[in-house]
Amino acid sequence: MLSAPTEAPPLLDIRDLRVELTTARGRWPVLEGIDLRVEPGETVGIVGESGCGKSVLSLSLLGLLPPAMRISEGEIRYEAGRLPREGEEAFRRIRGREIAMIFQDPMSSLNPALTIGEQATEMTRLHLKLTKREAREHAVSLFRKVGLPRPEALLKEYPHQLSGGMLQRVMIAIALSCAPKLLIADEPTTALDVTIQAQILELLKTIREEDGTAILLVSHDLGVIADMCDRIAVMYAGQVVEVGTAEELFDSPRHPYTQGLLQAVPTPAKKREKLLSIPGTVPALHERGAGCRFHSRCAYATERCLLSAPPVVRVSGAGGGAGAGTGAGALAATGAHAVRCWLAAEEGGLPHAAG
Amino acid sequence: MNSGKKITLWIGLTLVALLFVLMAVSLFYVPYGANEMNIAGRLQAPGAAHWLGTDNFGRDILSRIMEGTQTAFSVGFFSVCIGLAGGFLLGAAAGYLGRWADELLMRAVDALMAFPGILLALILVTIFKPSLGQTIIAIGILFIPSFARVIRGGFLQTKEADFVKAARGMGAGHAALIFRHIVPHILSSVIVTASLCFSAAILVEAALSYLGLGVQPPDPSWGRMLNESQAYMSKAPWYALAPGLFITLTVLGFNLLGDGIRDLRDRRA
Numbered sequence: 364m365l366s367a368p369t370e371a372p373p374l375l376d377i378r379d380l381r382v383e384l385t386t387a388r389g390r391w392p393v394l395e396g397i398d399l400r401v402e403p404g405e406t407v408g409i410v411g412e413s414g415c416g417k418s419v420l421s422l423s424l425l426g427l428l429p430p431a432m433r434i435s436e437g438e439i440r441y442e443a444g445r446l447p448r449e450g451e452e453a454f455r456r457i458r459g460r461e462i463a464m465i466f467q468d469p470m471s472s473l474n475p476a477l478t479i480g481e482q483a484t485e486m487t488r489l490h491l492k493l494t495k496r497e498a499r500e501h502a503v504s505l506f507r508k509v510g511l512p513r514p515e516a517l518l519k520e521y522p523h524q525l526s527g528g529m530l531q532r533v534m535i536a537i538a539l540s541c542a543p544k545l546l547i548a549d550e551p552t553t554a555l556d557v558t559i560q561a562q563i564l565e566l567l568k569t570i571r572e573e574d575g576t577a578i579l580l581v582s583h584d585l586g587v588i589a590d591m592c593d594r595i596a597v598m599y600a601g602q603v604v605e606v607g608t609a610e611e612l613f614d615s616p617r618h619p620y621t622q623g624l625l626q627a628v629p630t631p632a633k634k635r636e637k638l639l640s641i642p643g644t645v646p647a648l649h650e651r652g653a654g655c656r657f658h659s660r661c662a663y664a665t666e667r668c669l670l671s672a673p674p675v676v677r678v679s680g681a682g683g684g685a686g687a688g689t690g691a692g693a694l695a696a697t698g699a700h701a702v703r704c705w706l707a708a709e710e711g712g713l714p715h716a717a718g
Numbered sequence: 719m720n721s722g723k724k725i726t727l728w729i730g731l732t733l734v735a736l737l738f739v740l741m742a743v744s745l746f747y748v749p750y751g752a753n754e755m756n757i758a759g760r761l762q763a764p765g766a767a768h769w770l771g772t773d774n775f776g777r778d779i780l781s782r783i784m785e786g787t788q789t790a791f792s793v794g795f796f797s798v799c800i801g802l803a804g805g806f807l808l809g810a811a812a813g814y815l816g817r818w819a820d821e822l823l824m825r826a827v828d829a830l831m832a833f834p835g836i837l838l839a840l841i842l843v844t845i846f847k848p849s850l851g852q853t854i855i856a857i858g859i860l861f862i863p864s865f866a867r868v869i870r871g872g873f874l875q876t877k878e879a880d881f882v883k884a885a886r887g888m889g890a891g892h893a894a895l896i897f898r899h900i901v902p903h904i905l906s907s908v909i910v911t912a913s914l915c916f917s918a919a920i921l922v923e924a925a926l927s928y929l930g931l932g933v934q935p936p937d938p939s940w941g942r943m944l945n946e947s948q949a950y951m952s953k954a955p956w957y958a959l960a961p962g963l964f965i966t967l968t969v970l971g972f973n974l975l976g977d978g979i980r981d982l983r984d985r986r987a
Contacts, residue, residue: 477899
């Protein structure tokens with residue numbers, strides 16, 4: 364197996380993950396051949412358009428997939444131990460304690476019928492077996508840490524009395540309450556306005572630095588991802604199409620989709636130009652052919668792209684030079700810049716997009 | 719909220735409250751003994767001594783109506799309890815587990831519901847010996863489908879709410895998810911169903927007793943009084959009027975109360 368030499372096992376190691384959706388008309392793969400690693404303390408971003416499987420991936424890590432979906436192949440290793448594929452009880456010990464999750468919409472993620480205090484103490488009482496008083500004190504200290512004002516009074520308030528930004532801070536405090544090693548943040552700032560968004564991202568950075576918590580950040584916002592992440596995985600139609608460090612992806616994107624995404628970001632420099640967009644939409648589950656899933660929207664597509672699936676090519680990084688490593692594992696390897704594209708497999712590769 | 723809807727709630731609340739007071743009073747005081755006969759004063763018209771007149775045995779109708787409230791309310795209360803307990807078990811299991819459990823349980827509930835209610839109650843009462851207890855059990859079973867459906871619907875809806883998913887993602891167990899996160903949100907629709915079932919229970923009890931299969935004499939029951947008054951309809955119309963009026967007022971009160979609560983809860987309607 365081609366992988367970068369690492370001393371400790373990665374915190375999270377997803378290998379060849381395949382998730383299928385069962386419908387009346389058959390079973391469709393939602394995710395295919397996902398390889399991804401998260402090292403302790405690392406922040407990994409997952410980026411892609413709506414419907415490309417970002418959220419399904421994050422839900423599958425905690426066994427929270429909807430009933431119609433299931434993991435059919437591959438495995439997820441957490442600290443070198445295999446996460447169960449199914450089984451509520453086995454997952455429950457991990458959820459919240461080892462791996463915590465922050466959801467997209469803080470306003471609907473807290474139970475409107477319970478006070479903040481009741482919800483903020485629920486997890487520590489469950490996982491850490493704290494008494495009611497200890498759990499309250501713990502919650503208050505966490506509220507201080509995430510920058511919430513008057514933490515004692517907040518415990519007695521109901522979610523509707525707080526603003527979205529405050530609620531997301533509460534959610535983060537709850538997620539951190541059992542000191543998880545991995546925090547999955549599924550679009551944590553999408554429902555918030557821009558100033559609050561920046562504050563929440565700042566908070567996540569502080570947490571990462573102070574507690575060494577690894578963060579898996581799922582977002583469709585390249586700006587957020589660029590700001591936060593050490594490494595980035597670009598997802599398209601249920602596959603990881605390119606993975607690399609933030610610099611590699613932003614400075615020399617190798618997949619046409621990544622390039623397209625970057626060109627579609629509005630920047631002050633491009634003020635007078637027409638903003639580029641990628642034509643078309645993500646193919647639906649039953650529209651994914653045998654070839655490259657991006658071929659219908661790709662400017663460089665050839666017949667080969669339509670007919671056969673592109674290989675995964677390691678273009679740079681630990682373990683070899685350009686074009687050195689192919690096949691499973693290349694996308695997962697820590698520190699490697701790898702891409703799933705025919706063009707990258709060729710000499711010369713894809714022309715670099717003009718700045 | 720417009721005032722028209724609030725009026726519904728207030729009328730319902732007032733009627734129900736008055737009937738409750740009447741029941742509470744009857745526990746300690748009735749003008750005459752409910753079974754105290756007075757052959758000399760048979761079928762008296764309403765007057766100062768007997769506000770609602772007397773029946774064919776010379777018993778005070780007001781006293782019997784008052785004691786009848788106890789029967790009516792206990793039938794309503796206990797049958798709703800049975801229906802709620804059974805309905806919660808079935809509905810919660812179906813809604814929470816979903817998939818085949820949902821299919822299986824809800825088809826069973828459909829089968830129970832497809833049966834005409836009064837017929838089912840009649841079957842149950844005739845299998846066992848007719849009595850107050852049997853009547854309550856029969857009516858309670860009758861209500862299981864209604865509660866099961868409301869509770870299942872609530873579970874299906876609330877189970878998918880973000881905060882339930884979030885709680886699950888944080889490691890909450892089944893009991894915590896059901897009782898802390900889901901049940902409080904379906905309570906209001908359950909209260910509405912309970913209120914409507916309460917009035918239905920009183921109506922079914924009256925119907926069963928009218929048919930002679932519910933509460934047995936000499937226990938006072940509004941339905942039984944209606945039955946007995948039939949023979950004297952032309953001679954003493956007030957005899958039939960009193961229980962009929964009270965059945966109507968009770969059913970109306972609880973229905974208005976139920977509708978009122980529903981409107982209060984559903985701000986969009």
